[in-house]
Amino acid sequence: MFSWMAWTGPTALVFIFVFTCIGILAILEAKYPGGAERDGVFGIRTTRGDRLFMSILGSVFIMLGWIGLIGSSSTLWGGLVVCILWAIFVFRKV
Secondary structure, three states, X not given: OOOOOOXXXXXXXXXXXXXXXXXXXHHHHHHOOOOOXXXXXXXXXXXXXXXXXXXXXXXXXXXXXXXXXXXXXXXXXXXXXXXXXXXXXXXXXX
């Protein structure tokens, strides 16, 4: 059924991570309705979900750039560190 997709351990971990984040956001929204909208450094009003989306989408582009510039044969840990720093920036400043 899923033979068309390259299901690997890292691919499964990415999907598990994204769905776990969505679940955590659902729990936070139920416990603290409305979230905390705020204006960040980009000048747009964002909520928790917006910031999660921006951090995940930004991380995708960071990793693609990392693979394009550094190469996929090298370690991806450096790209992961940059992604984590990006997510911290987004959740604190955007």
